Every structure is written in C-alpha cells, then in structure tokens.
Amino acid sequence: MRTTVGIIGAGPAGLLLARLLHNAGIDSVVLESRDRAYVEQRQRAGILEQGTVDVLRAAGAGGRMDREGLRHDGIELRFARERHRVDFPALTGGSSVMVYAQTEVCKDLVALQLKEGGPLLFEAEALAVEGVETERPRVRFRHKRNEGNEGSEGSEGNEGNEDVLECDYVVGCDGFWGVARQAIPAEHSRVFERTYPFGWLGILADVPPSHDELVYARHDRGFALLSMRSPAVSRLYLQVPEDTDAGSWADEEIWDELERRFETADGWSLERGAITSKSVTPMRSYVHEPMRHGRLFLAGDAAHIVPPTGAKGLNLAVGDVVTFARALVHLEETGSAERLDAYSETCLRRVWQAERFSYDMTTLLHRAPDATPFEDRVQLARLRRIATSRAAGTDLAEGYTGFPLD
Ligand code: RFL
Ligand code: PHB
DSSP states (O other), X not given: OEEEEEEEOOSHHHHHHHHHHHHXXXXXXXXXXXXXXXXXXXXXXXXXXXXXXXXXXXXXXXXHHXXXXXXXXXXXXXXXXXXXXXXXXXXXXXXXXXXXXXXXXXXXXXXXXXXXXXXXXXXXXXXXXXXXXXXSOEEEEEESSSSOSSOOTTOTTOOOEEEEEEEEEEEEOOOTTOSGGGGSOGGGOEEEEEEEEEEEEEEEEESOOSXXXXXXXXXXXXXXXXXXXXXXXXXXXXXXXXXXXXXXXXXXXXXXXXXXXXXXXXXOOOOOOEEEEEEEEEEEEEEEXXXXXXXXXXXXXXXXXXXXXXXXXXXXXXXXXXHHHHHHHHHHHHSOOHHHHTHHHHXXXXXXXXXXXXXXXXXHHOOOTTOOHHHHHHHHHHHHHHHHOHHHHHHHHHHHHOOOOO
C-alpha cells in the first residue's frame, strides 16, 4: 500500500486530519487498532473551544454539532459553599464553548470518512514506523481483515496479516500509548512530565443536569465536576486517590459524595439518576519535544497529555492537525517547506499555554493529599480573586475558551 500521508490512529486527531487532507485533495490512509464501535463509544472529552467548533464547521463536519451541541457562555466555580459564575462572552469579547461529546465528534468524522474519504482501516494495528529519516517512511501494521472497514464477518480467530504502508509523511495520532513516538530516537527526544497523586472517578447518569452550566467545585474533601452529555444525560466527576478501583464505589456512595462536595449555602440540590457507566482516569501532564522527527509528525495525545480539568486535550489535538494540514497544503501550493519545518515549534507554543492552563486549573481546584492549612488558604484566595477581579476572571475565561491557532 502507498499513500501521501499515513495516519496512525482514528481518534479525533487522526479522523479530523484525514478529513482536512481529503478536503484539500491530498490522499491519506488511516490505520486504527480498535474496531469502529470502540472508537465511537469511548467516553472522554465533552467541551469544544470556539476555534474547534469553527474548524469542524469549515471541514463540513459541523451539521449535527450545530443541531445537537449546547452552547455554553460560562461556568460556575463553587467553593466555601458559595457560587460564582465566570461569564465568558463578557470577559473575552464574545467567546463561548460548545458542549458536544468526543464520541459524537468521532461518529460524525467516521461517517464522513467512510462515505467520502480515503481508506480508514479498523483493527489495523501499527507495529512500527520505519525509515522516518528517509523520503519514504513506512508503517508496518497488522490487519485483521483483508479489505474493507466494516462488518464483523470472517474476523474471528484471525490473527491478521502483516502489511506495509509506504508514505511521503507519517502522522502519529495514536494517543499516549501508541507506537509512533517510539520511532523518534531517544537522543533526539526530551520529555517533560508531571503526575498528580489523584484521579477522576467519572460517571454517566440518566438524569437531566442539575445545573445548566458546568460546575467546578473545590471542597476540603476534594474536587467535583458537574458536566453533561445532553439535556437528559449528566456526566459527573469526583477527585479520588490515584489507584482507586471504580467498582469499589457503590452508586449511592457516589451520589452522597457528590452532594457533599457541591453543597451550597443557598440550598442548591443535586438530582440523582441511574448510573450507566463508571471509570477512573489518571491525571498527567506530559510533553514530548520535538513533535517531529524527519518525516514523522506527532499530533494530539501522542505528543502531549494534559489533566482533564481545563478540558483542553481534544482541542489541542485539533490545533495540531490543523497546523499540519495547512503546512502541507502550503508546501504543495508554493513549494516552500517552511511551515512544515516550523510544525513542532508552532504547535508547542500553543501546547505549553494549554499545559500551563491545565496545571493551573488542576492545582486551583484539587486538594492534594498532603495539602497544608497554608496551601488551603492560598487556594481559596486564588479562587476568590478569580471571582472578584475582572483581570483574574478574564485570564481564566480566555484560557478556557481557547488559545488562538497561528
Ligand atoms: P486518542 O483519542 O487517544 O486516539 C488515539 C487512537 O489511536 C489508536 N491507536 C492505534 N491505532 C493503530 N495502531 C496503533 N499502534 C495504535 N495505538 C493507538 C487508539 O485506539 C485511538 O483510537 O488521541 P487523539 O486523537 O490525540 O485525541 C486526544 C483526545 O482523545 C484527548 O486529548 C481528550 O479525550 C482529553 N479529554 C478532554 N479533552 C478536551 O478537549 N475536553 C474535555 O472536556 C476533555 N475531557 C478528556 C476529558 C480525557 C479524559 N480521559 C478519559 C483521558 C475527560 C476524560 C475523562
Ligand atoms: C466532560 O464533560 O467530560 C468534561 C467537561 C469539562 C472538563 C473535563 C471533562 O474539564
């Protein structure tokens, strides 16, 4: 197999990149190790920045998002039993965000790709990227089926065929646990990393959200977040110790704990409903520099991870692939590789702003297990400053609604 751009991974980064390249008349092949149902159902992000919304619309992938997504003009910060709203349009000159789940973004992009785009191979696992310092990099992969994307016939017990995809460029969109990053020699790599001594227990529940905007709550017992997937489905998170087993929390215990952490002096109440999913997410900040080596480019979680508090991961992935697609189009149109050569530097400027913002949001709202009374007071003072100072509120609102693409 041969193509211009070999894309590893059909998460939001890989799927959107394939769409952007298709729209620009550049061919690509997407290799995805999991099946279609997994890609479309994995519960993750919920918030799209204005810039991400604009990119999806311009790519022809915004129809259902515009019908079903929920525009949000603010969030609520909750601490010391008080409620404070951060008004995004008022503080940023008009920006807002969209609540539209990553699962839905992926479903929309998969459907478009299968209908109009180039090959998208599910159950095709990249094993290694080779020759990235040459003009013809290759992806070695194992494919469960001989051809096609859908259907499940004939795959049982089939270990798969090994194959090679020859490319002009390879883009590793294979997430944090992917293989692409490994093709960059250690002597050319630098990793920046921080882990946090807690995780998030996330639930989906069949109950209308108890508030019409997201609520970020700081409590002495730990952080809690109220989010949503639709007017009928709530998504809620609790800060828990890092090695927590989701199954160790009974449903009623989760609701009781959420109720405690969201409690306000004005009698706000939390509606309970049937919990349909429960899982624990670890928290990590991670950046791999550079994001390019030879003809291999890294995009999205393959290159960087943020803790989910700032809702930045998917939006960063979108920024990376837009930067790559524009740079490649620029090369084809003008013959200049200048933008492609600047890919890593261009992306990393934005990535570090998001890393900084996500770190700030995480330390602002979570309770470290070893927090001292002094640190608790400083944390409350930081929150109060955001609630009462326009400058501090603007900083949060600008970060939350998103940093511009170059
Ligand atoms: P993904 O989504 O991990 O997709 C990578 C894909 O690559 C495939 N793959 C391979 N394919 C072929 N061969 C191999 N060897 C492969 N290895 C892996 C995988 O199967 C997968 O399909 O990475 P991508 O595309 O870079 O997208 C990144 C986002 O998914 C991620 O940043 C966000 O989900 C983070 N995130 C949030 N981001 C936001 O912007 N807003 C949010 O509100 C938000 N909330 C969250 C989040 C992440 C969370 N978790 C679970 C980590 C909330 C949570 C709880
Ligand atoms: C979500 O809805 O899953 C979500 C929302 C905001 C965040 C993180 C996750 O900061």
